[in-house]
Amino acid sequence: MTNTLLILPGDGIGPEVMAEVTRIIDWFGARRGLKFDVSEDLVGGAAYDVHGVPLADATMARAQEVDAVLLGAVGGPKYDALDFSVKPERGLLRLRKEMDLFANLRPAQCFDALADFSSLKRDVVSGLDIMIVRELTSGVYFGEPRGIFEEKDERVGINTQRYTESEIDRVARAAFELARKRGNKVCSMEKANVMESGILWREVVQRVHDADYPDVELSHMYADAGGMQLCRWPKQFDVIVTDNLFGDLLSDVAAMLTGSLGMLPSASLGAPMANGRPKALYEPVHGSAPDIAGQGKANPCACILSFAMALRYSFDRGDEATRLERAVEKVLADGVRTADLMQAEGATPVSTSGMGDAILAAL
Amino acid sequence: MTNTLLILPGDGIGPEVMAEVTRIIDWFGARRGLKFDVSEDLVGGAAYDVHGVPLADATMARAQEVDAVLLGAVGGPKYDALDFSVKPERGLLRLRKEMDLFANLRPAQCFDALADFSSLKRDVVSGLDIMIVRELTSGVYFGEPRGIFEEKDERVGINTQRYTESEIDRVARAAFELARKRGNKVCSMEKANVMESGILWREVVQRVHDADYPDVELSHMYADAGGMQLCRWPKQFDVIVTDNLFGDLLSDVAAMLTGSLGMLPSASLGAPMANGRPKALYEPVHGSAPDIAGQGKANPCACILSFAMALRYSFDRGDEATRLERAVEKVLADGVRTADLMQAEGATPVSTSGMGDAILAAL
Ligand SMILES: CC(C)[C@H](C(=O)O)[C@@H](O)C(=O)O
Ligand SMILES: CC(C)[C@H](C(=O)O)[C@@H](O)C(=O)O
Numbered sequence: 001m002t003n004t005l006l007i008l009p010g011d012g013i014g015p016e017v018m019a020e021v022t023r024i025i026d027w028f029g030a031r032r033g034l035k036f037d038v039s040e041d042l043v044g045g046a047a048y049d050v051h052g053v054p055l056a057d058a059t060m061a062r063a064q065e066v067d068a069v070l071l072g073a074v075g076g077p078k079y080d081a082l083d084f085s086v087k088p089e090r091g092l093l094r095l096r097k098e099m100d101l102f103a104n105l106r107p108a109q110c111f112d113a114l115a116d117f118s119s120l121k122r123d124v125v126s127g128l129d130i131m132i133v134r135e136l137t138s139g140v141y142f143g144e145p146r147g148i149f150e151e152k153d154e155r156v157g158i159n160t161q162r163y164t165e166s167e168i169d170r171v172a173r174a175a176f177e178l179a180r181k182r183g184n185k186v187c188s189m190e191k192a193n194v195m196e197s198g199i200l201w202r203e204v205v206q207r208v209h210d211a212d213y214p215d216v217e218l219s220h221m222y223a224d225a226g227g228m229q230l231c232r233w234p235k236q237f238d239v240i241v242t243d244n245l246f247g248d249l250l251s252d253v254a255a256m257l258t259g260s261l262g263m264l265p266s267a268s269l270g271a272p273m274a275n276g277r278p279k280a281l282y283e284p285v286h287g288s289a290p291d292i293a294g295q296g297k298a299n300p301c302a303c304i305l306s307f308a309m310a311l312r313y314s315f316d317r318g319d320e321a322t323r324l325e326r327a328v329e330k331v332l333a334d335g336v337r338t339a340d341l342m343q344a345e346g347a348t349p350v351s352t353s354g355m356g357d358a359i360l361a362a363l
Numbered sequence: 364m365t366n367t368l369l370i371l372p373g374d375g376i377g378p379e380v381m382a383e384v385t386r387i388i389d390w391f392g393a394r395r396g397l398k399f400d401v402s403e404d405l406v407g408g409a410a411y412d413v414h415g416v417p418l419a420d421a422t423m424a425r426a427q428e429v430d431a432v433l434l435g436a437v438g439g440p441k442y443d444a445l446d447f448s449v450k451p452e453r454g455l456l457r458l459r460k461e462m463d464l465f466a467n468l469r470p471a472q473c474f475d476a477l478a479d480f481s482s483l484k485r486d487v488v489s490g491l492d493i494m495i496v497r498e499l500t501s502g503v504y505f506g507e508p509r510g511i512f513e514e515k516d517e518r519v520g521i522n523t524q525r526y527t528e529s530e531i532d533r534v535a536r537a538a539f540e541l542a543r544k545r546g547n548k549v550c551s552m553e554k555a556n557v558m559e560s561g562i563l564w565r566e567v568v569q570r571v572h573d574a575d576y577p578d579v580e581l582s583h584m585y586a587d588a589g590g591m592q593l594c595r596w597p598k599q600f601d602v603i604v605t606d607n608l609f610g611d612l613l614s615d616v617a618a619m620l621t622g623s624l625g626m627l628p629s630a631s632l633g634a635p636m637a638n639g640r641p642k643a644l645y646e647p648v649h650g651s652a653p654d655i656a657g658q659g660k661a662n663p664c665a666c667i668l669s670f671a672m673a674l675r676y677s678f679d680r681g682d683e684a685t686r687l688e689r690a691v692e693k694v695l696a697d698g699v700r701t702a703d704l705m706q707a708e709g710a711t712p713v714s715t716s717g718m719g720d721a722i723l724a725a726l
């Protein structure tokens with residue numbers, strides 16, 4: 001079976017972090033006999049500049065065919081004034097929606113060598129390893145009606161939060177499956193005390209649990225309390241499952257807690273394709289960081305670790321994923337640091353490609 | 364002018380913390396000549412037990428007449444299985460909606476004596492003093508259509524996020540006015556990159572700023588980035604203005620950061636009444652804490668400080684509000700601690716009423 005990859009570097013620091021990923025991919029081909037058939041294309045502002053849309057139809061079609069899409073980042077001030085429908089983010093949202101990538105896996109992991117970067121106390125975050133499973137193809141991100149409408153004498157902005165039972169069911173299953181391979185605990189978060197969509201969410205998650213995953217420990221929490229508990233004692237969690245919008249906020253909060261924002265990858269998974277592999281897109285949690293783009297300052301680790309997730313979830317090579325993750329950990333433990341990680345004494349400052357060099361050496 | 368107050372102790376620890384507030388109110392009458400005409404009534408589960416609804420019409424009518432409503436807390440496991448329409452929370456939401464309390468002021472303040480309780484590092488939170496202004500009468504909490512509907516073969520849960528220009532306009536003004544009396548800085552948070560309601564939000568906040576508050580420093584942030592920044596370096600903020608749902612989450616995260624959850628008050632303000640005072644409801648940020656209810660363990664400070672906010676915003680007695688706030692700070696500095704605050708060596712443990720005693724003595 002060939003392994004196909006579509007690389008979409010995108011905007012800002014996207015291209016420079018992706019360049020390091022490409023070197024890692026080549027290393028796996030040359031040294032581990034793990035060959036990838038790689039194509040590259042445009043997304044976000046970069047696509048808009050060429051095609052007038054943030055994702056061309058041909059790119060969308062290619063994304064549907066490959067085993068995995070690797071995305072850098074989208075967006076930047078240059079595109080701020082664009083119409084909503086062609087903003088860089090719409091390219092990413094189109095990929096998520098049309099590939100039906102309903103389960104967004106966002107690990108919030110604290111790297112031991114970086115625990116002091118957190119604004120939280122060391123004992124609160126060291127060793128932290130939680131997995132947020134965010135629903136990614138529905139909810140208020142995509143619900144209709146939506147828009148800005150005239151009404152009486154003024155305008156009104158409307159978005160619709162909408163979840164069907166089957167949408168909740170499938171993401172709940174993804175969370176329970178993951179939990180079984182980890183700490184066997186799922187906490188589901190919504191606002192069932194004020195939103196009917198949250199009531200349905202809670203009910204369906206409970207039903208899936210009782211029917212097919214009674215061995216997994218399940219709890220429910222209101223999303224506001226969940227945000228609080230993440231800040232108070234994040235280690236109480238193993239897997240968190242939540243909707244698109246709450247997941248957006250809560251996973252960012254969780255990511256920041258670790259102090260390792262430049263380190264965090266994500267995977268967005270859909271249904272299995274004909275070859276048995278899931279539709280999949282991998283991207284770092286960080287954004288396009290236009291302020292430091294093109295200066296060799298960006299940390300490529302999050303994007304490299306996103307490729308590690310691809311090895312695990314798309315290519316069923318958990319062994320090679322672990323190899324890559326260990327290499328990144330070793331480099332950090334050795335004190336190698338990109339600019340975002342430079343606080344400690346005695347660390348070795350490196351550029352984006354210097355970090356790539358160090359990881360290749362560690363491999 | 365008489366000063367009228369409606370006290371709604373509610374559920375869980377509500378009644379016991381409110382009992383301490385009542386003693387403080389009496390002290391102001393006896394010692395500072397500041398008399399209040401106080402009535403008391405039911406809300407939440409306590410109202411449901413008697414009336415079959417979480418807020419009786421007569422209570423609603425009284426709330427509309429008084430200068431200020433003081434609320435303890437609502438909710439508890441006893442009421443978990445109730446129908447959505449009569450859950451304890453609906454009583455609180457009805458008060459907010461029918462009194463049209465559009466500006467929810469949630470200070471996130473770190474008390475110096477308590478900085479070590481935070482899960483964040485001391486230098487990140489000590490001296491923290493931010494004010495979150497949360498829109499409270501609209502958005503996804505109240506938008507129609509809402510409910511759980513049958514559709515094809517399955518059910519779908521729907522809620523509607525909805526903001527009109529005038530709803531955004533008035534809460535933005537409240538935030539700018541507050542900023543002028545504080546650090547003169549407002550940060551507005553939404554998800555304008557994915558939600559049209561966020562686009563309208565950003566546009567209206569900017570317009571109000573440019574027209575009437577050009578002297579206030581205004582910035583915009585996506586709500587997920589806002590959550591991150593709150594965890595990373597909360598002192599960058601002065602006033603944050605955001606919608607009902609984002610405000611719910613972000614204010615809880617901010618509250619938890621301070622380490623002083625049992626200390627944090629809130630004010631919910633509406634339009635001025637005939638006597639010039641705003642419609643107003645004051646309540647602690649913490650919930651009903653059913654697990655410790657009735658044991659004399661609850662910390663009454665948040666509820667007492669909510670009364671201090673009433674002195675400032677409803678009765679224009681900033682001087683007396685400051686007096687009460689200073690008394691609370693002194694008691695904390697003296698090491699007096701309810702159970703939630705017991706971690707440090709050498710502190711003096713007190714019960715709920717013991718804390719009331721100490722504050723009265725400090726006054
Ligand atoms: C870029 C933006 C559209 C996106 C989102 O809101 O989902 C981002 O914040 C994320 O979390 O991946
Ligand atoms: C009790 C609940 C309805 C309420 C809310 O969601 O607004 C609470 O969380 C709050 O923040 O005041």
